[in-house]
Amino acid sequence: MKLKDKTAFVTGGGSGLGAAISRLFAAEGARVCVTDIDLDSAEKVAAECRISTPGAISLRCDVADSSSVRAAFAAMDSAFGDLDILVNNAGIIHTDPEYLAAFQSKGLAQMAELMTTGHIETHLDTIDHLTDAMFDRMLKIHLYGTFYCTREALPRMRKRGKGGRIINMASIMGSASLAGAPDYAAAKGAILAFSRAMAREAASYGVLVNAIAPGFIDTPLLTPLDEQQKALIAMQTPLNRLGKAEEIAAAALFLAGPDSTFVTGQSLSPNGGIYMSQ
Numbered sequence: 001m002k003l004k005d006k007t008a009f010v011t012g013g014g015s016g017l018g019a020a021i022s023r024l025f026a027a028e029g030a031r032v033c034v035t036d037i038d039l040d041s042a043e044k045v046a047a048e049c050r051i052s053t054p055g056a057i058s059l060r061c062d063v064a065d066s067s068s069v070r071a072a073f074a075a076m077d078s079a080f081g082d083l084d085i086l087v088n089n090a091g092i093i094h095t096d097p098e099y100l101a102a103f104q105s106k107g108l109a110q111m112a113e114l115m116t117t118g119h120i121e122t123h124l125d126t127i128d129h130l131t132d133a134m135f136d137r138m139l140k141i142h143l144y145g146t147f148y149c150t151r152e153a154l155p156r157m158r159k160r161g162k163g164g165r166i167i168n169m170a171s172i173m174g175s176a177s178l179a180g181a182p183d184y185a186a187a188k189g190a191i192l193a194f195s196r197a198m199a200r201e202a203a204s205y206g207v208l209v210n211a212i213a214p215g216f217i218d219t220p221l222l223t224p225l226d227e228q229q230k231a232l233i234a235m236q237t238p239l240n241r242l243g244k245a246e247e248i249a250a251a252a253l254f255l256a257g258p259d260s261t262f263v264t265g266q267s268l269s270p271n272g273g274i275y276m277s278q
């Protein structure tokens with residue numbers, strides 16, 4: 001029981017990585033506040049958490065809206081009265097069919113050109129299809145959401161004087177910056193920088209701030225990718241497969257628990273070897 005008597009606030013906890021993290025934290029003894037913009041999905045996960053550790057709650061929280069974040073933290077205060085761990089996990093990728101179609105067909109054309117002529121003549125031009133609203137939404141959910149929740153969590157952790165942990169979900173896109181979603185890459189890169197800056201500030205009161213930068217993990221987030229695209233990703237991955245949500249949850253448990261007491265300002269990247277940064 002690595003998180004016995006701890007409390008955790010998880011954003012985007014209704015699906016994929018957030019759900020796996022919530023379940024594992026509960027299995028390790030934490031009372032989890034499972035939050036999501038979709039309350040029904042958060043409640044389903046909270047019910048699963050309660051089977052391992054009583055007391056898990058679900059809350060609707062839209063991380064892109066600071067008033068929704070404030071209200072969710074206030075509700076968590078009433079239920080738990082304490083906060084040990086914040087996991088900033090909520091996120092999206094592009095699902096706009098027009099954007100995806102343009103990107104996918106051009107990506108395939110590029111691959112065919114590389115295999116036949118050896119040089120690329122088709123240009124991706126993703127920037128041409130990115131509207132102000134799309135760019136805003138990407139930054140709002142990932143970067144602003146991380147900021148809003150951290151701004152709520154840190155004063156609570158400081159005040160209680162028992163330290164704490166903040167885990168921010170970045171991506172290999174934040175440093176490897178693969179083509180196709182420059183706004184997503186920018187948001188994730190900013191989350192890595194924000195994590196380091198907060199790690200320096202929060203160290204004086206014992207709060208450790210780290211990021212996880214997963215590679216491609218098989219969750220509902222990747223629904224816009226077809227099986228052929230997933231197979232191509234697996235082929236480029238030295239471990240020859242996509243990751244599982246539970247493998248990211250294990251990284252989160254390491255950063256939340258007693259085995260990482262000298263780790264702060266770092267990024268842990270479970271990615272099957274598709275990106276080797278050091």
Ligand SMILES: NC(=O)c1ccc[n+]([C@@H]2O[C@H](COP(=O)([O-])OP(=O)(O)OC[C@H]3O[C@@H](n4cnc5c(N)ncnc54)[C@H](O)[C@@H]3O)[C@@H](O)[C@H]2O)c1
Nearest residue numbers: 012014015016017037062063090091171214216217219221
């Ligand atoms: N799956 C991957 O391959 C992968 C790789 C690297 C990083 N990530 C990151 O991991 C995080 C979780 O992704 P996932 O794969 O579990 O995706 P997912 O789609 O399975 O789950 C994301 C959850 O976030 C919620 N959400 C979306 N917008 C929200 C908002 N405004 N406020 C609150 N909740 C909101 C969704 O309702 C959903 O429950 C994201 O930040 C994503 O960018 C995922």
